[in-house]
Amino acid sequence: MENRSPYIVNAPSVSTIMLKVLLALIPGIALYVYVFGLGVIVNILLASLTVIMTESVILAIRKLPIKPFILDGSGLVTAWLLALSIPSIAPWWIIVLGTLLCITFGKHVYGGLGYNLFNPAMVGYAILLISFPSIMTHWQMPNNLMASPSDWLDQIRVIFNSNLLPKETLDAMSSATPLDYIKTQLTLNQPLNTIQQDKIFGFIGGRGLELINLGYLAGGLYLLKEKIISWHLPVAFLSTLFLTALLFNVLAPDTFASPLFHIMSGGSMLCAFFIITDPVSAPTTPKGKIYFGVGIALLVFIIRIFGGYPEGIAFAVLLFNICAPLIDSLTQPRIFGHK
Template sequence: MENRSPYVVNAPSISIIMLKVLLALIPGIALYVYVFGLGVIINILLASVTVILTESAILAIRKLPIKPFILDGSGLVTAWLLALSIPSIAPWWIIILGTILCIIFGKHLYGGLGYNLFNPAMVGYAILLISFPSIMTHWQIPSNLMIGHTDWLDQIKVIFNSNLLSKETLDAMSSATPLDYIKTQLTLNQPLATIQQDKIFGFVGGRGLELINLGYLAGGLYMLKEKIISWHLPVAFLSTLFVSALLFNIISPDTFASPLFHIMSGGSILCAFFIITDPVSAPTTPKGKIYFGMGIALLVLIIRLFGGYPEGIAFAVLFLNICVPLIDSLTQPRIFGHK
């Protein structure tokens, strides 16, 4: 009799999966360029070249074949996520250094793809944030809000040599993020309603960030449709972030921003669909994914509201990465026939 066991067939290759992830990022990137200019494209290009050169060097040192590992696309996904996580007008060497840190300490130190304990992009981001807090928390304001509508050429000058521009031009191009601005102004006893009247705020979140997050949401829905990711992680993360932020907002609306603000301001949507869904450093069980997403959301909100950094995604993700083996062990489904 012919064996017709229900084996999985025609499973997509790693390179196809990673290609679809990169495609899913394009709507958000396109809107990022529309709102903030070409800086993010320069970051992506620098990160992409750096990741290819770095991985090639490490694979050569490890005496492993270079071509299949470079073509699997995992390094490019890490590079793009880091490029989208750092300020788009950061000095050129920041993205190069961060990408090298991602690949060495986030990926190959543990053996390469499939063995990394931590999300590689968040490893690089966290090291950069701790080492260069001033650079990593000084973001570009939307192009249409810049004094004199600073052009893209000025952005390129800032990235490669900020000395070419005057201090007035630099000040006109950059500011704190909405999350950071709220935290700073609250320490000066300013009411939240007054704080959110600043020009960097939009309808429910940061001006321009709302549009970019909608782009990331479109890409995330595409990945759900293609079955690249499951619903457990993004739904658990976003719903927990929404509910917990809502509770704080109800308790003290003059101090704590609305839940929609927390979802549409920072990197919440990018985190929900592209960062915590890393298949290697996230749990494998359905229940584990839900607990993982919930835990990250709670830590993100706690750091945003009470921590020393305006954004807590990287630290929350890395902390929960440590807990993944325990989460998986506690959420394994019961084996059929066993009590």
């Protein structure tokens, strides 16, 4: 029998897609544990438990079946992304509160999966950053090798009760992020090459953050291979961030960090492959995805350099989430046969 179009292709289910996204995060998480210790695992576990409990309550209130929505994995992806975005030694209630905000105000207030206007993880993160800036900008000092069991115990004590450790120990465990440290020191008229001699910096970006970002890159390439995401968003974001940072670095190398520093520090790789690629809150047209990625990268760089926060990913993503429907409407491909 002759084959005729149209051909029906079995699209992967939501749960299959979300499972692959979770699997893609594992290399970055493993390297995160290697550099910073078990704190991130505690955050992920707390976030996962919170999302299951929160969604169960909300779905019960909405009189919707609980099992299909819990098992689709979308809530866990949101929880993991938030857990990877906050400091690994933040108090336990920070991740619980943030996850509650993500699921309530980032997802279900709009009607649930597929209806959210904003990226849920970035909603929770932005609220936490605005509400608790001191907690959200102090990260654990990276380790040269995997932390010892005593270090892990100290991390868990900090997460659940920081009063169990003396202030000197807490100060030794935490530091500002490399992006924040550069911005602060530049205001004190310190040259960039002197600033980057600090122990929190590595060969390219923040010490240890290079490894973690390479883990996210490996996971992102897996998502591209599995066709869970398309190349448009990550390529547009990373290339624009690189070229913009390169331009400023060439013009004033003593003031502006190298483009590789911006790529391998902060949440650049996580943003490129796991955050802006959210299929609900991002544009759907190929050209729209490129404009979306370019716009977010430019705004991230502007906030990093000139804004009041060291990292601008959450604010840039949320702002362009608002623009996604307009971008889609302006970038619709021409219908075949129409001028």
